[in-house]
Amino acid sequence: MTTGRTDQAPAPGVRAPAGAAALSRPEAEGLLYRECRLLDTLQLEQWLELFTEDGIYWLPIVEGEPEEVAAGISIVYDDAERRGERVFRTLHTPVLDQNPRSRTMHLVGNVEVAGVDARGDTRVLCNQVIAELRPGGPLQVGLNETRLLAARCEHRLRHTPEGWKISLKKLLLLNSDQPLYNLTFVL
Amino acid sequence: MVAVPTLSYEDLVLDRSDTFQVHTDVYMDREVFETEIRNVFERTWVYVAHESEIPDVGDYKTSIIGRQPIIITRHEDGEVYVLLNRCRHRGAVVCREALGHSNYFRCPYHNWAYANDGSLVGMAQSHGYPDDFDKRGWGLARAPRVASYRGLVFASLSASGPSLDEHLAPVRPYVDCWFNRSPAGTVTVLPTAHKYPYPGNWKWQAENGHDGYHGNYVHESWQRVLDRAGEAPVRDIRRYRAGGCTRGFRFGHGLLERPGGLNPAASWTGRMMVKYPEYERALRAAYSEREIEEISKRRNILLFPNVYLFDTQIRVISPLAVDRTEVSLYVYALDGVPDSLNQGRYRAHERFYGPSGFGSPDDVEIFTANQTGLQARGVDWLLLSRGQHRERRLDNGEVVGHSTDEVPVRAMYREWKRLMSA
Numbered sequence: 001m002t003t004g005r006t007d008q009a010p011a012p013g014v015r016a017p018a019g020a021a022a023l024s025r026p027e028a029e030g031l032l033y034r035e036c037r038l039l040d041t042l043q044l045e046q047w048l049e050l051f052t053e054d055g056i057y058w059l060p061i062v063e064g065e066p067e068e069v070a071a072g073i074s075i076v077y078d079d080a081e082r083r084g085e086r087v088f089r090t091l092h093t094p095v096l097d098q099n100p101r102s103r104t105m106h107l108v109g110n111v112e113v114a115g116v117d118a119r120g121d122t123r124v125l126c127n128q129v130i131a132e133l134r135p136g137g138p139l140q141v142g143l144n145e146t147r148l149l150a151a152r153c154e155h156r157l158r159h160t161p162e163g164w165k166i167s168l169k170k171l172l173l174l175n176s177d178q179p180l181y182n183l184t185f186v187l
Numbered sequence: 188m189v190a191v192p193t194l195s196y197e198d199l200v201l202d203r204s205d206t207f208q209v210h211t212d213v214y215m216d217r218e219v220f221e222t223e224i225r226n227v228f229e230r231t232w233v234y235v236a237h238e239s240e241i242p243d244v245g246d247y248k249t250s251i252i253g254r255q256p257i258i259i260t261r262h263e264d265g266e267v268y269v270l271l272n273r274c275r276h277r278g279a280v281v282c283r284e285a286l287g288h289s290n291y292f293r294c295p296y297h298n299w300a301y302a303n304d305g306s307l308v309g310m311a312q313s314h315g316y317p318d319d320f321d322k323r324g325w326g327l328a329r330a331p332r333v334a335s336y337r338g339l340v341f342a343s344l345s346a347s348g349p350s351l352d353e354h355l356a357p358v359r360p361y362v363d364c365w366f367n368r369s370p371a372g373t374v375t376v377l378p379t380a381h382k383y384p385y386p387g388n389w390k391w392q393a394e395n396g397h398d399g400y401h402g403n404y405v406h407e408s409w410q411r412v413l414d415r416a417g418e419a420p421v422r423d424i425r426r427y428r429a430g431g432c433t434r435g436f437r438f439g440h441g442l443l444e445r446p447g448g449l450n451p452a453a454s455w456t457g458r459m460m461v462k463y464p465e466y467e468r469a470l471r472a473a474y475s476e477r478e479i480e481e482i483s484k485r486r487n488i489l490l491f492p493n494v495y496l497f498d499t500q501i502r503v504i505s506p507l508a509v510d511r512t513e514v515s516l517y518v519y520a521l522d523g524v525p526d527s528l529n530q531g532r533y534r535a536h537e538r539f540y541g542p543s544g545f546g547s548p549d550d551v552e553i554f555t556a557n558q559t560g561l562q563a564r565g566v567d568w569l570l571l572s573r574g575q576h577r578e579r580r581l582d583n584g585e586v587v588g589h590s591t592d593e594v595p596v597r598a599m600y601r602e603w604k605r606l607m608s609a
Contacts, residue, residue, distance in 0.1 A: 059543065061379040070530050073379050073518045076543045077534070085412050085538075089545055093408035097548035139562055141386050141510075142555035177285075179382040179513050180542040182551065 023157060023164065028124045029111050031157065031164055036106035039186050044087040047186065048080075052158055052165045057083050059187065061176050066168060075176065075183065086186070095184070100143065102185035105131045121156040121167045128153050128171065130187055142181075149187065150174040196222060196607035200600045201568070207575055207597050208568040211561050214388040219607075220509035226606045227492050228253035228506070231438075232334070232341040232354045234494035235259050235269060237501060237517065239338060239375040245290045247303060249282055251505060252344055257330065258282050258292065259340065260303040269330035269342040270305045281327065286378070292327070301327050337366050338373060339494075339501075349438070357436035357585060358488060361444075365496045367482045368456065370469035371523035376501065377533075381516040381541035385551045387558035389506035392514055393599060395550055396487050396495045396502065397443040399590040400573065402428050405553055409539065409546050427453070431484070433574075433594040435586040439491030439602030441595020447483030449476075455498070456483035463525050491599055499536035510558055516540055516547075571596050 031050075038047040051057070056066055059075035069077055078086060090098050107129045114123040128151045136143030156168040171187050173180070196219065199210040212219050233252045236259045240248050247260040249272060256272035258281075272280045274294035281292040281301060291308070292301045298311035305327035310316065330342040334351035336359075341351050348354075355362065366372050385392075395401070403410070403425055410421045419427075431445040451457040456479070460467035470479055488496040495502035500516040507513060518536050520529045539546035574592025581587065588594035 061381075070533075071526070072377055073381065073533055073541075074537060075381070075541060077537055081416075082534075082538065085416065085545070088415060089408055089412050093411040095408045095549065096405060096552040099552075139559055140555075141559040142552070177379065179384040179515075181384055182548050183542040184548045 023113055023122045023124070023159075025111060025113050027164070028113050028122075028155075028157070029108070032108045032111065032124070032126060032155065035166075035169075036108060040104050040106055042091075042101070044091060044186060048083060048087055050166050051080065051083065051169075052160065052167045053080055055080065055083075055165065055167050056169070057186075058168065058170045059176070059183070060170065060172055063172060066170070075173075075180065090184070090186075097182055097184040100134050100136055102182075103133045103135065104185055107131075117156055119156075119158075119167070121158045122164075124155040124157060126153050126155075127151070128187075132185065134182075147181075151187065197604060199607070200604040202597075202601060202604065205572075205575070206570070207572045207593070207600075208570055209600055211564065211567055211569070213603075214390060214558070215509065215561050217509050220388075220506070222607060223506070223603075224253040226609060227603065229255070229344040230348065230606065231345075231492060232332075232343050232351050233492065234339060234490065234501075234503060235342045236267075236340045237338050237374070237376045237519070238267065238335060238340060239519075240286070240378075240517075241267065243288070245288045245303065246286075247282065247284075247289065248286050249284065252330070252342060254507070255344070256280055257342070258303075258327075259342075262302070262304040263290070264304070266304075267333060267335065267340055268304050269333045269340075270301075270303075271328040271330070273327070274299055275307065275325045275327065276310070305329050336362070339490075354438055355440075355490065357438065357583070358440040358442070358490065361434070361442055361486055361488055362490075362496065364482045364484070365486060365488060367474060367478070369521040369523050370466070370473045372473070373522045374501075374519040375522055376517045376519045380518065381500075381536075381547075382513060383542045383547070383551065384507075384511070384513045385554050386510055387512060387554040388509060389504050389512040390599075391554035391557050392504050392512060392550075393489060393492065394596045395553070396497070397433060397441050397489055397595040398593075399428065399431070399433060399443045400593070401550075401553070405549050406546055408549065412545055429590060431590040433588045433590055433592050435588075435594040435596075435598025437584055437598075437602075439599045440489060441491075441598045442486050442488040443590065443595065445485040445590070447480055447485065449480065449483065454483045455485065459524075459528055463528050466524050466528060469523055489595065489599065491602055497540075499532050500540065512554075571600065 057078040108126050110127040112125045114125050116122055130149045131146055133146045134143045151171045151173045154170045155166055157164045158167045199213050201208040235250050236248050241261045244261050244263050247258055249258050258270045258272045260268045262268055272282055274281050276299050277296055279294050279296045281294045290303050300309045302308050307322040307326045331346040332343040334341055336355055410424045413419050414421045433443055435441045448454045449457045451461045485498055493504050500518045503515045505513040571593045574588040578586050578588040578594050586594050
């Protein structure tokens with residue numbers, strides 16, 4: 001089986017259609033940094049606000065387009081309702097898998113504004129390295145280890161009256177098809 | 188210096204009419220683990236694949252039995268072969284992919300080539316061997332026994348022992364019900380799986396899949412999510428979870444069973460039959476109403492030692508070390524049902540199971556808490572006696588208990604003890 005990890009970057013020179021709002025790379029970086037800060041400071045309810053109503057938060061196992069996902073399994077495929085549940089569960093219910101909580105640090109690099117998709121949403125590509133630690137007492141199996149997760153990301157951003165919003169956050173982990181331990185924090 | 192008592196493997200499970208206890212070494216001792224690999228995984232029937240993962244001639248999948256690397260192939264005769272993944276020349280693995288398609292496996296070291304039924308077809312520079320070198324004696328070793336039941340492929344590294352039919356017989360009626368949620372009576376495994384490792388003993392997962400006692404505590408968070416979503420208030424979920432039963436069988440098999448029925452308010456099958464009239468028609472064409480009621484009971488079935496049949500997935504438990512385990516959740520389609528019914532099942536699976544689900548990771552937290560706690564060696568025994576005083580033994584040897592009782596886990600450890608003592 002092939003996991004099809006081909007680079008999905010479109011040909012250079014693809015631009016937003018005339019009349020559409022253009023997004024500069026510094027603006028895109030600003031949006032990504034803001035998202036990372038919200039995640040790293042556990043402001044998850046504010047993170048929810050970054051998405052459009054039809055937005056998707058997606059951790060695929062194999063490369064692909066979101067339209068293809070329905071017939072298979074992803075690590076995460078959250079529409080607004082599921083995303084709301086995820087945040088509610090993490091913040092307001094007695095979870096074990098986030099007790100203790102993950103400390104995270106997101107690093108963003110290789111940011112590119114890469115044209116628009118079929119719906120006119122602007123594609124922003126980046127690489128992310130996420131460091132994660134769940135601290136605990138001595139001898140605690142499964143805690144006290146810093147993990148590094150690397151991922152190729154694609155955000156699709158839509159210009160709305162409230163500014164740019166995320167219509168898709170796709171994060172393909174380098175080890176997405178490998179055994180994965182506790183990914184219950186928001187990546 | 189306190190003398191360390193030496194227990195025989197048989198002594199590690201205390202099975203009496205008034206109590207049932209398991210020794211800490213069962214989860215913590217390296218020698219116990221090595222013996223498990225030999226006596227349990229290399230002797231009994233181990234699940235290795237579902238036939239739908241290798242549908243076409245030339246398809247293969249690699250896996251392990253115990254800790255031995257194997258290849259499961261579909262040969263041109265249509266049969267499934269289970270081969271030890273080890274070149275007969277100098278021992279390198281001949282296949283390093285997880286899944287693929289090839290009629291031949293070529294050793295990367297000296298280019299020995301094998302057909303996918305294991306036969307040696309050639310060696311590089313074969314002039315180094317005499318003309319009468321008998322290639323037939325140097326094929327990839329085959330698992331001594333391979334058998335399948337309704338697409339579930341099992342292999343045994345032991346040439347003797349009960350047949351797969353005998354091995355599965357006690358639990359087969361329930362396995363049939365599990366398959367028969369498909370009007371066609373079959374399932375198709377999806378190409379991608381959820382996999383998670385955990386730093387703990389494999390039996391934590393084996394015990395937990397049919398444990399009906401932990402749900403209200405470990406999964407309180409999940410129950411609150413369902414409540415918030417308007418699917419069911421927490422008190423109703425808890426009432427439902429008190430219903431049903433646990434069952435323990437010969438050969439270590441066991442299951443947790445939830446109430447079924449055709450009432451859409453109380454059963455998944457009932458809901459799906461209302462939502463998808465074509466599903467109802469297909470089920471009614473294939474089965475009687477009484478059979479559908481049996482089919483509709485939700486069951487988590489452990490086929491000892493390494494595979495669980497769950498509502499959305501075939502769950503494989505792979506022991507890597509005494510304190511290291513990998514779990515693979517092979518999500519499957521029910522054949523002969525509307526695509527959207529299956530897609531609803533996939534989304535429901537992602538919601539609860541897998542490394543980011545709202546349920547599985549909570550269970551894994553418990554496995555690690557268990558593994559941490561057992562480092563306290565001032566206590567020797569774990570208590571698995573819940574419901575011993577109220578369980579019923581049926582004429583066929585099956586034991587039935589309350590849905591929160593430890594009936595299936597006792598069945599598992601009785602078989603474990605038998606195999607480990609042999």
